[in-house]
Every structure is written in C-alpha cells, then in structure tokens.
Amino acid sequence: MPLDDSDEKVKAAFAGVGRAAGELAIALTGFVDGLTAHEREYAEDLLLPLLPITRMNARRLLDNASSLAERPGVLAALVDGRIDERKALMIVDQLRLLTEVQAVVAEGVLIEHAARSNYTVTRQFAVRHVHRLDPKAAERRHKERRDARLVEKVALEDGMSLLRLTMTALDAAMAFDHVDRIARALDKDERTLDQKRADVAKDLLLGRDTDAPQGRVCVYLTMPMASFLGMSEEPAQLRGYGPLPAPVARDVAVNGIWKRVLTDPATGTAEDITTYRPSARQRELVQLRYPTCTMIGCNQPAHRCDVDHCCPFDGMNTTVANLRPKCRRHHRMKTHTDWSCANLPDGTHTWTTPDGKHYPSAPEPIADPAPF
Numbered sequence: 001m002p003l004d005d006s007d008e009k010v011k012a013a014f015a016g017v018g019r020a021a022g023e024l025a026i027a028l029t030g031f032v033d034g035l036t037a038h039e040r041e042y043a044e045d046l047l048l049p050l051l052p053i054t055r056m057n058a059r060r061l062l063d064n065a066s067s068l069a070e071r072p073g074v075l076a077a078l079v080d081g082r083i084d085e086r087k088a089l090m091i092v093d094q095l096r097l098l099t100e101v102q103a104v105v106a107e108g109v110l111i112e113h114a115a116r117s118n119y120t121v122t123r124q125f126a127v128r129h130v131h132r133l134d135p136k137a138a139e140r141r142h143k144e145r146r147d148a149r150l151v152e153k154v155a156l157e158d159g160m161s162l163l164r165l166t167m168t169a170l171d172a173a174m175a176f177d178h179v180d181r182i183a184r185a186l187d188k189d190e191r192t193l194d195q196k197r198a199d200v201a202k203d204l205l206l207g208r209d210t211d212a213p214q215g216r217v218c219v220y221l222t223m224p225m226a227s228f229l230g231m232s233e234e235p236a237q238l239r240g241y242g243p244l245p246a247p248v249a250r251d252v253a254v255n256g257i258w259k260r261v262l263t264d265p266a267t268g269t270a271e272d273i274t275t276y277r278p279s280a281r282q283r284e285l286v287q288l289r290y291p292t293c294t295m296i297g298c299n300q301p302a303h304r305c306d307v308d309h310c311c312p313f314d315g316m317n318t319t320v321a322n323l324r325p326k327c328r329r330h331h332r333m334k335t336h337t338d339w340s341c342a343n344l345p346d347g348t349h350t351w352t353t354p355d356g357k358h359y360p361s362a363p364e365p366i367a368d369p370a371p372f
C-alpha cells in the first residue's frame, strides 16, 4: 500500500477542514460588515433563510467569525491549514486576557505551538504562557468564571438525564476524587467502576449514606517553591487539569489537601516528592514527571495509566529512567503489535510505527523552567 501517499492525503484533507472554517469566518465577517448597525442586531436571523441551521447555530457561527476577525494572524493560520478552528478560537480567547502588545508577541508563539500539538496540550501551554505574561489577568478571569458556577439538568434520550455541575477545577478535582475513592472501596459486584461512581455521586447528592467509608480527599498540585512562598506568580499545575493561578493554588496549599511536588528549576520536570514508600514513590514520580500517556497525542492522565518498562525488565532496570506511563490501550499496542518505543538519554521518548517511521514524544514540563 502506498502509505506515504495516503499519509499526505489525510494531512491535506485535514488542513482543508481548517481552511474551509477560516473561509466561512471571512465570508461571515464580510456579510456582517455589509449590514447597517440596525440590521446587525438581527444578523443571525438574516442567516436563517440562507442556511438550513438553527438560530443558536447561526449565533455561534457569527460569534466565532467575529472572534477570529479579532486576530488576523490566527485567522491566517487557520486559512493556511496550520491549525484547526477549535485551537484558533481557544487562542483568540486566551489572547483577550493580554494587552495588545503582549498579545501580538504571544500570538505567534501560540500558533507555532498549536501547529505541532493537539488541542489539550496547546490549551495547557497557552494558559501557562498567558499566566506568565500576566498572572493577574488569569486570576481575574478565574474569579469571573467562578461567578458563573451552576448546576444544569440536561434531558437525554431514553429516560435519561445529564446533571452537570460547573465549578472550579479544584473543587471538581476534589469532588471527583471523593466519589472515585468511595466507588473503588465498594465490594466487588457486577457494576462497572463508572456505574459505581454514578451511584456513589447520586447517594452523596441525595444526602444518603454510602456503602463504603468516605476517606480523605487528595489532589495533586505542583507548585514551584517560589510561588508557594508568594515570591513568584508562576502558576501551579493541578494534575489531570493543567495550570491554576498561583493565588488560587496558594489557598489550597494552606488548606492542606495537596501533595507537595518540587520541580527542578532548570527543567521544570518533577524532581522529588515528599510522601510514600520507595516503590510507590517511584511510580508516583514517573506519573508526575510524565503527566500523560507517552503515546503521541494521547492525553490519558498518567495516574490512570500503567507504568511500563520501556526496555523489557532485566532485573535491574526498574528505574525512573526506564519507566513511562502508558494507557492500557497504548501499552497493549506496544506489547501486541509492531509498534515499538524507546527512551533516549535526553529524556525524550520515541515511537516507531509498524512501517518503521520514528516520531518523538517529549513530555510537557509540569512547571516552567525558572528564569535563572
């Protein structure tokens, strides 16, 4: 099979989706620009006779178009097929936090990062980057967003509903940990873990007792020491989520529910942890140093991954250097197929596809290197 040819076709078609989204945004911006101020109030209604979409859909298309029009550089990257629409909108949204001078500089950096990373990694990078340029802005927005917390009930098909609770990332991490711990402590039965968590969460919300004891909540928060001491506003990193403004994280640290992870000031990778016996400690350090599965593009958090020996176990190599988190799927892929992986001395990790192509996967540092 001419693999390279089909590789290129897939890449070109994917870039085409971004280009089409960019062109739609440009067309819609032109459409709105041609309206009088009065007509603009009903811009979305003017789209309804043109396109077979709902009014809410029309509103969203116009909002997206006007967001993209704010940052011509981002729009150009979308039209060039370098980034997709979701990343483009996220970048525009993050840049709004900055002054125009900062935004102009950050725009290029974020586009460049987005062009080679998936959405989740790019978003985390963007948040960290913006935090670093203006820590206060990130904190202001966090407060604003926190004011928008709510509980929603969404009707699903087949007699089901979705109960959605929008809350701070930290509250959500704690609430999930609480539910998860209780669910895992339940006696084994025919239920899956997802079903058990749903049952536990329901019991807690309805004020009923749970069938397993309610232990202590624990979340992992990584913070450079200088931020903890208030000497720096470098963001903290909440495991499974991403960066949090330093003042928010300091509050948590003071409340004592965190696990302290020091980061190496030179590289920003997890350097040491202060709890647990050695073997658990090693596992924990590997999971903290490499926050996700090491497969390129996989965002499965390390704490839900297996810890894999990259070079097969030889009695001596259960070392942090040879251990990497791999989600169950990618662990099996490595074990049972012709995919392979290797650790390089500089800490990077390389995957080799069944047809022999090599792709590097470098860990995203969980904190930024210190500026000294």
Ligand SMILES: [Zn+2]
Residues within 6 Å of the ligand: 293, 294, 295, 298, 299, 300, 326, 327, 328, 329, 330
């Ligand atoms: Zn994976």
